[in-house]
Amino acid sequence: MLEVEMKFAGVDFGPMERRLAEWGARPGPLLQEADHYFNAPDRDFAQTDEALRLRRVGPANFVTYKGPKRDLQTKTRTEVEVPLAEGDRAAEDFIRLLTHLGYRPVAVVRKRRRIFHLERAGFPVAVSLDEVEGLGRFVELEVQASEKRMAAARAAVQKLAAELGLTASERRSYLELLLAADSKGDAVPSRTARRKDRHDSPRRRHR
Numbered sequence: 001m002l003e004v005e006m007k008f009a010g011v012d013f014g015p016m017e018r019r020l021a022e023w024g025a026r027p028g029p030l031l032q033e034a035d036h037y038f039n040a041p042d043r044d045f046a047q048t049d050e051a052l053r054l055r056r057v058g059p060a061n062f063v064t065y066k067g068p069k070r071d072l073q074t075k076t077r078t079e080v081e082v083p084l085a086e087g088d089r090a091a092e093d094f095i096r097l098l099t100h101l102g103y104r105p106v107a108v109v110r111k112r113r114r115i116f117h118l119e120r121a122g123f124p125v126a127v128s129l130d131e132v133e134g135l136g137r138f139v140e141l142e143v144q145a146s147e148k149r150m151a152a153a154r155a156a157v158q159k160l161a162a163e164l165g166l167t168a169s170e171r172r173s174y175l176e177l178l179l180a181a182d183s184k185g186d187a188v189p190s191r192t193a194r195r196k197d198r199h200d201s202p203r204r205r206h207r
Helices: 013-022 088-100 147-163 174-184
Strands: 002-009 026-039 051-057 060-066 077-083 104-120 123-132 136-145
Touching (some): 002 147, 013 026, 026 088, 051 088, 060 088, 088 104, 104 147, 104 174, 123 174, 136 147
Antiparallel strands (some): 002 136, 051 060, 060 077, 104 123
8 A cells, every 4th residue: 555645844733623623524542652763784764765663552563664755745655564462572572573683773753643534535534633752743644545546645635735724745754854853953852762773874864
């Protein structure tokens, strides 16, 4: 499947929640997510525009691979996600497995997220209101689509963004933004709990 996504920074959640409620969007629970990112032993994901992460949502664990972005307007890319067993032990064992294979931990991105669900142009859309530690507030619009329906999904996401008054899409991932903020000293180290590979130079960090 393809992930078709657009992200916008500095959004006021109040008006956004009211607009989504007017449309009958279904709000999910408030989630606490921690995304552990890794770089590969055989190539630099910062150069290939790929990503590998372990996402922890409460006791739940998910492994996600993301391929390179496909266009300059949205974050359309291949996404493969596999659930793991629940709990700390499963997460720790998987991280240990990756490190034995030569994968290097790069950073942990932590956020509070509430997802609103609605439908646009025949696609289920997830609208995520995210508060990312060290970065601030963002809105993400996401659709999952097959290769055949990629263009239609992209158009649906772009139209929804316009309807919500969202402009100036941010194509960088939260990880890229956090590493950039960290390099400038703008992030909040005590709360982001980042882990970076001491062998990675600033130009060779994972996305």
